[in-house]
Amino acid sequence: MDQYRLPRVLVFPLPAQGPVNSMLKLAELLTLQGLHVTFLNTPSIHHRLLLHTDVQARFSDYPGFLFKTISDGLPQDHPRSGDSVMEVIRSINTNSKSIFKHMLASDELGSESSPSVTCMIVDGIFGGFATDVAEELQIPIIHFRTLSACCIWVNMSIPNVIEAGELPIRGNEDMDRLIKTAPGMESFLRCRDLPSFCRVSDVQTDPNLQVFVQQTLQSPRAQAIILNTFEDLEGPILSHIRTLCPKIYSIGPLHEHHKLRLAKKEASQFSNSLFEEDRSCMAWLDAQPSKSVIYVSFGSITVITRDQLIEFWYGLVNSKARFLWVARPDLVAGEGQIPAELLEETRERGYIVGWAPQEDVLGHKAVGGFLTHSGWNSTLESIVAGVPMICWPYFADQQVNSRFVSEVWKLGMDMKDVCDRKVVERMVNDLMVERKEEFQKVAEEMSTLAMTSLHEGGSSYSNLDLLIEDISNGRL
Numbered sequence: 001m002d003q004y005r006l007p008r009v010l011v012f013p014l015p016a017q018g019p020v021n022s023m024l025k026l027a028e029l030l031t032l033q034g035l036h037v038t039f040l041n042t043p044s045i046h047h048r049l050l051l052h053t054d055v056q057a058r059f060s061d062y063p064g065f066l067f068k069t070i071s072d073g074l075p076q077d078h079p080r081s082g083d084s085v086m087e088v089i090r091s092i093n094t095n096s097k098s099i100f101k102h103m104l105a106s107d108e109l110g111s112e113s114s115p116s117v118t119c120m121i122v123d124g125i126f127g128g129f130a131t132d133v134a135e136e137l138q139i140p141i142i143h144f145r146t147l148s149a150c151c152i153w154v155n156m157s158i159p160n161v162i163e164a165g166e167l168p169i170r171g172n173e174d175m176d177r178l179i180k181t182a183p184g185m186e187s188f189l190r191c192r193d194l195p196s197f198c199r200v201s202d203v204q205t206d207p208n209l210q211v212f213v214q215q216t217l218q219s220p221r222a223q224a225i226i227l228n229t230f231e232d233l234e235g236p237i238l239s240h241i242r243t244l245c246p247k248i249y250s251i252g253p254l255h256e257h258h259k260l261r262l263a264k265k266e267a268s269q270f271s272n273s274l275f276e277e278d279r280s281c282m283a284w285l286d287a288q289p290s291k292s293v294i295y296v297s298f299g300s301i302t303v304i305t306r307d308q309l310i311e312f313w314y315g316l317v318n319s320k321a322r323f324l325w326v327a328r329p330d331l332v333a334g335e336g337q338i339p340a341e342l343l344e345e346t347r348e349r350g351y352i353v354g355w356a357p358q359e360d361v362l363g364h365k366a367v368g369g370f371l372t373h374s375g376w377n378s379t380l381e382s383i384v385a386g387v388p389m390i391c392w393p394y395f396a397d398q399q400v401n402s403r404f405v406s407e408v409w410k411l412g413m414d415m416k417d418v419c420d421r422k423v424v425e426r427m428v429n430d431l432m433v434e435r436k437e438e439f440q441k442v443a444e445e446m447s448t449l450a451m452t453s454l455h456e457g458g459s460s461y462s463n464l465d466l467l468i469e470d471i472s473n474g475r476l
């Protein structure tokens, strides 16, 4: 076989923890099947990956695997954490097209045995400029949407929602109004459940809303889209999306798919963390009774105020539940760390880490609930582990995800737009005590469906095989 005809796949994620996590796992699944892969990342995220993980050594074993970087167009000292991820996205969308095209056209992203990129898998948030380049260079492109299908469908529906006059939202008193023009969601999607970027008065020009919606509308231009979800969870919504994008590979939950296809033991030692993991919490969990601990984590981007921190803290303490809390160094705006006197009060029932090995935590038998920001990766990890959720969405897709968790999938409760110690206490009590069995039962059933989809004959298993075949045979 002519070595020069070996396919090379470019994988280009949105530079944030959740998307990097899932797309690096997909990249590894492709390399396992013998495909040559280039993982294109921004320098700052690549640097953090090298700092906190063993990815370099791990991927050096795969022939043809390359890490490459592309500038996000922002100054080196630009803060790239928290909300500023939107600035990074806007900057890449505005500034990176010509360099991206040059990298592809000059074979800078290939190796001697597979010099040219023959297929691109790009985060759909970069769908516009990346698809322009793909069309110009005649390279097939797949958009990977690392968000839930329900959020993608809401995004696709937003132009109609605006057209119908259902947006903008007219103040706080309007937040519970039902949205009628997002097909399939008419009976439960309220204004407050729309992506956070819809909470603006100028829905025609707001830059974050524009990026979120306009990039999603590019998806029908791609040869196919990949979604990190499974048919039994989001089948009805996937059917709606298929009316616009017929070729969808639903291959999730990807983190578990990755674990199953690699030798399980080996995979659990791997981490794609951009933060330093504190594994000491695993020993603490070992000492707690079964399903007694609520795990509290707001992902990699959420920033809360000191007042919110205090409300969560007292809510948890007053609930009397045991809790494991991820307090990232940059979680609280300003100087707010958890005050020492509060820490002292709960030494026996609470444990704090800066960053946890989340998949292992959720899979631990001591964990019975998850207070989460409803990031899509966290949601899927909780579903696989069969852990019910209390949702406190922060931004973007999370407002949609939390509504589906509570109203559609019945996997927990939605606390959006409220941060009050009494509500926190009541919801923790409901989840961990009063309604424990009810939520546990639904969560276990959904976990079983997720696992079934990942085994031979399951929908995600078959779709991943099909994706690999289609890429390998140039059938896109």
Ligand code: UDX
Binding pocket: 016, 017, 018, 019, 021, 146, 147, 148, 273, 297, 298, 299, 300, 301, 302, 326, 354, 355, 356, 357, 358, 359, 374, 375, 376, 377, 378, 379, 381, 395, 396, 397, 398
């Ligand atoms: C971002 C957006 O915030 C989210 O809305 C979107 O759905 C995906 O992109 P992020 O905030 O990082 O993601 O949340 P999430 O998608 O939940 O991903 C967080 C990842 O970090 C998960 O894979 C989780 O396992 C991991 N994590 C989190 C840890 O490994 N340790 C922790 O302590 C916390």
